[in-house]
Amino acid sequence: MAPRPDGGGRLRPVGVDGEPLGPVEEVDDLAGRVAEWERVAGPRWVWPATAEVYPELLRAGVRVRRCHDLGLAEGLLLGWAGRHGEPRWWGAAWARSRGGPVPADPPAPRREESQPALFEPVAAGTPDVDPVDAMTAVWVDQARRVAGVDRPELMRLLVAAESAGSLAAAEMSHHGLPWRVDVHDALLTELLGPRPAVGARPGRLVELADRIGAAFGGRAVNPDSPAEVVRAFAHDGVAVPSTRSWVLRGVDHPAVEPLLRYKELSRLFSAHGWSWLESWVRGGRFRPEYVVGGVVSGRWASRGGAALQLPRVVRRAVVADPGWVLVVADAAQVEPRVLAALSGDRRFAEVAGEGDLYAGVAAEVFGGDRQRAKVALLSAMYGGTSGGAGPLLAVLRQRFPEAVEFVEAAARAGEEGRMVRSRLGRTSPPPSAGWRAVVEQGADPGAGEVEERQARRVARGWGRFTRNFVVQASAAEWALVLVAVLRGRLAPWAGSAELVFFQHDEVVLHCRREVADRVREEVRAAGVEATRWVFGATPVRFPLGVSVVDCYVDAK
DNA sequence: AACAAATGCGCC
């Protein structure tokens, strides 16, 4: 399908090999035609980019079951080939498949002009090519490239899940997260005082700033300025490297307590205060825009409203409509479970059965000390060794050698500048030319100690990235497939149960109270199904904590 | 005045 900026477009049914099954249709009401096709056939829509096409369909009241997002698929396939930086929109993909010069960027949509923007790049090169033909060619070419990777069935799943995720993302933005402005406002007033005039600080912050000044002997100190705060501490004979909260917590000075409180409240005020409410909540809904695959690891990013960083306190304002409830599903300890499944470490997989994984590991090797087990595992997955994690990791390795070796191998690959891949085939970007230059300089026989040390540091840094990539990206895939499966399972409940929020390993649904129990079961079943899709017959379990609540803050 | 980097903190 080739949409036009004016709401019309061209489409044509094709078979699985791209062969035409009917004529190209040119319609003025694309949404209406899509709805008809959905009714009679339920096709997989091949289109340029869900984020550009689907929101408008949703506004017209049209949902689709399946799609193939050419841009997202292109990104995955380019990444597989180690060509992460190249343009991934469908026009570039088309040019690439023809061996022609690849246009850098899609033309900006220009609604007013008669020449539809999406047609331009094709028209510019070869005026006689129909965009529907070009898109079909890209789709066929992508299928061919998927078939060429070493586990085509997994890449096929990834491409399908990414597209399904893009549909879910647009639907979540469309539906929105239920948001009670009155509750949020009351919360802000309770913590900060009444809403201040534009440009002014709320009363509670002014009061805390005064206390901070007084604690520094009456000097004027702007608590928002780290440099000033550091100087003020120095003046009182207290050397602090920075004003980070965790640093200040270890400092003995009367200004610390009000400073910490100030930081906390000032962040609430500036990041999720009244102006946030005015910018992002409309008609009782918070509608963030999700960027599917926006993070290298395949996690989603978001644009606007810091949707994926909603602080716990403001979740109090997320309240189901009357007669509705929120079903909040949170996958527990996904990343270590993913590591268990990825590595095939039998003993580790056993402790990654049902229940608390960290406790299981603790019982196995750390004498029941859950905290040490957690530190050891985080260090394995992130590459950190602070807080005495190094020896703990060594203990972990003795008991779970394959699991630890799996992440160590990924780290070595990164240190050597090689790429690594997730379970389904998402590929880490190659390191930059600057990185290679530094690392190679360090390996040079004539290199000095400084260069060697820098090279080692830089190489290890990239190793930490690839070490984490294999786990984080595979975890993101499990969650992506969960969303895709769940979306399918919820289709019969359209209008009574909607996905409204997704955050890495947590989904929130808004549904009528009377269907909540059945929805809860769908969520659980989707978790089991996602595990089977991504990892096959693994003994590892991915338990989902599912709460049915009126308010998001009450989940778990 | 406009832009970029650094700082700090929220989430997973």
Added chain:
DNA sequence: AAAGGGCGCATTTGTT
């Protein structure tokens, strides 16, 4: 001995 993955956003500080 030290060494910690991925983001978005607001504010301050430094540069042009």
